[in-house]
Amino acid sequence: MSKNKAIVLLSGGLDSTTTLYYAKDKGYQCHALIFDYGQRHKRELKSAVVVAKSAHVPHHVIRITLPWKGSSLLDKKIEIPIRKSLKGIPSTYVPARNTIFLSFAVSYAEVIGAKTIFIGANAVDFSGYPDCRPSFYEAFQKVIKEGTKDKKIKVLTPLIDMTKAQIIALAMKLKAPLSLTWSCYLGGRKPCGICDSCKLRGKGFSQLGIRDII
Amino acid sequence: MSKNKAIVLLSGGLDSTTTLYYAKDKGYQCHALIFDYGQRHKRELKSAVVVAKSAHVPHHVIRITLPWKGSSLLDKKIEIPIRKSLKGIPSTYVPARNTIFLSFAVSYAEVIGAKTIFIGANAVDFSGYPDCRPSFYEAFQKVIKEGTKDKKIKVLTPLIDMTKAQIIALAMKLKAPLSLTWSCYLGGRKPCGICDSCKLRGKGFSQLGIRDII
Numbered sequence: 109m110s111k112n113k114a115i116v117l118l119s120g121g122l123d124s125t126t127t128l129y130y131a132k133d134k135g136y137q138c139h140a141l142i143f144d145y146g147q148r149h150k151r152e153l154k155s156a157v158v159v160a161k162s163a164h165v166p167h168h169v170i171r172i173t174l175p176w177k178g179s180s181l182l183d184k185k186i187e188i189p190i191r192k193s194l195k196g197i198p199s200t201y202v203p204a205r206n207t208i209f210l211s212f213a214v215s216y217a218e219v220i221g222a223k224t225i226f227i228g229a230n231a232v233d234f235s236g237y238p239d240c241r242p243s244f245y246e247a248f249q250k251v252i253k254e255g256t257k258d259k260k261i262k263v264l265t266p267l268i269d270m271t272k273a274q275i276i277a278l279a280m281k282l283k284a285p286l287s288l289t290w291s292c293y294l295g296g297r298k299p300c301g302i303c304d305s306c307k308l309r310g311k312g313f314s315q316l317g318i319r320d321i322i
Numbered sequence: 323m324s325k326n327k328a329i330v331l332l333s334g335g336l337d338s339t340t341t342l343y344y345a346k347d348k349g350y351q352c353h354a355l356i357f358d359y360g361q362r363h364k365r366e367l368k369s370a371v372v373v374a375k376s377a378h379v380p381h382h383v384i385r386i387t388l389p390w391k392g393s394s395l396l397d398k399k400i401e402i403p404i405r406k407s408l409k410g411i412p413s414t415y416v417p418a419r420n421t422i423f424l425s426f427a428v429s430y431a432e433v434i435g436a437k438t439i440f441i442g443a444n445a446v447d448f449s450g451y452p453d454c455r456p457s458f459y460e461a462f463q464k465v466i467k468e469g470t471k472d473k474k475i476k477v478l479t480p481l482i483d484m485t486k487a488q489i490i491a492l493a494m495k496l497k498a499p500l501s502l503t504w505s506c507y508l509g510g511r512k513p514c515g516i517c518d519s520c521k522l523r524g525k526g527f528s529q530l531g532i533r534d535i536i
Contacts, residue, residue, distance in 0.1 A: 168389045174426075175382045178433030197471050203432035204425050207469055211422040212388075218417035219392030239469040247464040254461045255421055255453040257411050 113137045113222035115213045118167065120156030121291045122309055123228035123267055126275050128163055129284035130266050131226045139220065140167035141213055145205070146174055146182050149295025158288050170212055178203050181293060188293045190302050197236050198304060200293055206239035210248055210263065217261045225263045233272035233312065235304045242268055272312030287321045327351045327436035329427045332381065334370030335505045336523055337442035337481055340489050342377055343498035344480050345440045353434065354381035355427055359419070360388055360396050363509025372502050384426055392417050395507060402507045402517050411450050412518060414507055420453035424462055424477065431475045439477045447486035447526065449518045456482055486526030501535045 114136035116128045131138050140160040144153055153169070160167035180186035180199040189198050206229065213225045229240040238244060245265050253259045267275050279286050291309045292299035299306050313320045328350035330342045345352050354374040358367055367383070374381035394400035394413040403412050420443065427439045443454040452458060459479050467473045481489050493500050505523045506513035513520050527534045 170389070171387060173385060174429065175384070176430055176433040178429075201471060202429075204429035204470060207428060207465060208422070208425040211418050211425045214421060215388065215392075215416075215418035216390055219390040238471060238473075241468065244465065244469040247461070247468045250461040251421060251458065251465055254455065255458040256418060257415060257452060259452075 113139065113217075113220060114224040114226055115217050115222050116140050116165070116226040117209050117213055117228070118142050118156045118160060119228075120152040120154070120159060120289060121228075121305070122272075122279065122286060122289050123230055123275060124156075125159045125228075125286065125289045126279040126282065126284050127226050127228035127267060128159065128165065129279065129282040131224075132163060132165070133282050136224060136226075138163070138165040138226075139216070139222065140165050141209070141216060142167055142169045143172060143209055143212075144169055145172040145202075145208075146177075148181060148184050151292075151295045152290045155288055155290040159285065162285050162288060168216070172208070188303050191304060194234075194236055194304060194308075197238065200235060200304065201237050204239070206237075206244070207248070214252055214256060214261060218256055218258050221258075223258075223261055225261060227263065227265055228267050229265045230267045230270065230272075230275065232268075232270060233308045235308075240268075271315070272308050273315035276312045276316055327353065327431075327434060328438040328440055329431050329436050330354050330379070330440045331423050331427055331442070332356050332370045332374060333442075334366040334368070334373060334503060335442075335519070336486075336493065336500060336503050337444055337489060338370075339373050339442075339500065339503045340493040340496065340498050341440050341442035341481060342373065342379065343493065343496040345438075346377060346379070347496050350438060350440075352377070352379040352440075353430070353436065354379050355423070355430060356381055356383045357386060357423055357426075358383055359386040359416075359422075360391075362395055362398050362507075365506075365509045366504045369502055369504040373499060376499050376502060382430070386422070404516050405518060408448075408450055408518060408522075411452065414449060414518065415451050418453070420451075420458070421462070428466055428470060428475060432470055432472050435472075437472075437475055439475060441477065441479055442481050443479045444481045444484065444486075444489065446484060447522045449522075454482075485529070486522050487529035490526045490530055
């Protein structure tokens, strides 16, 4: 049954949660990978664990202690930017984050014999991170082919061309528990509503004409 | 002066130590990255720290706790193979190891503004790991181009086409402290002399007609 095993990268946000439910719906036997990489708050991480449990999939939390920061998502001394336009790469960019996450996913996939890795990257309603674009995933696919024993593990990005509204609509169709997810770059009890991530989420719900259910 | 900064992946073995001294000799301001990834022994790790200190370069030890093993280098329940021929991929292969290491190196490079990453990979006198071959590094270079803000970080593999004897000769020319290095897959006080890594090292020294100085 290993041909149906999949690793799903799970951050606890809207996109990765939808991706997990999408993979489950497609019949994959999912294994969630969650990363504690020194985020400025643990709210998202808690959501990831709760989502994995609600989806009844096994999960691992990988703890990574980076001796460097270089991102406002890691360094509390740098303020989270409030941007009018989403052009350019903001300070919330975490250098090589998805490369690190995928590397662990590939390692895990090889060990348990999973042939598929799902990541909820999106290059439409996104913050401009280079490691969310299709060309990055095409390049990473080549790394798997050249650098692993099991050359055939595929990285799938089912949400990459969707708008946030389309992702939310898909999540609702799949009954993904969006109320358990956390998208805000800041911690706290309620989402700030004005960071890039909150804005993108808000735009998606408002395009659908419905209220966010967080 | 950041154009001269380099990250050097340092395992404490012969190849990575030679690479560090090579990069220093070329005038790079080196920063060593050492990984504690659950190796079956800590001997190599200690060597890496001692080598970094002897080279007077700053170093970071990154601790990675993999919840899976999948390699005889990580799992003490699996015996290190003693192979007559070095054909095929042995059980010492650690899934996606160099992909994980390079991912961290790229992250570090972006944060400190280093434009070069050195790794002592070798595809001549090697154990057959796919992530030591030139095609893997070409593929990873594309990942950096597509997935980072600073697209121009280069991964250099100066030893990739050398024989072990050539590497040892280079190390001696550069006065790299080979007596401080550790290559044996097993721990202990003395190298076993019969694992793949010991055999390759031994072959190099014997081809040069000199005794190993460990």
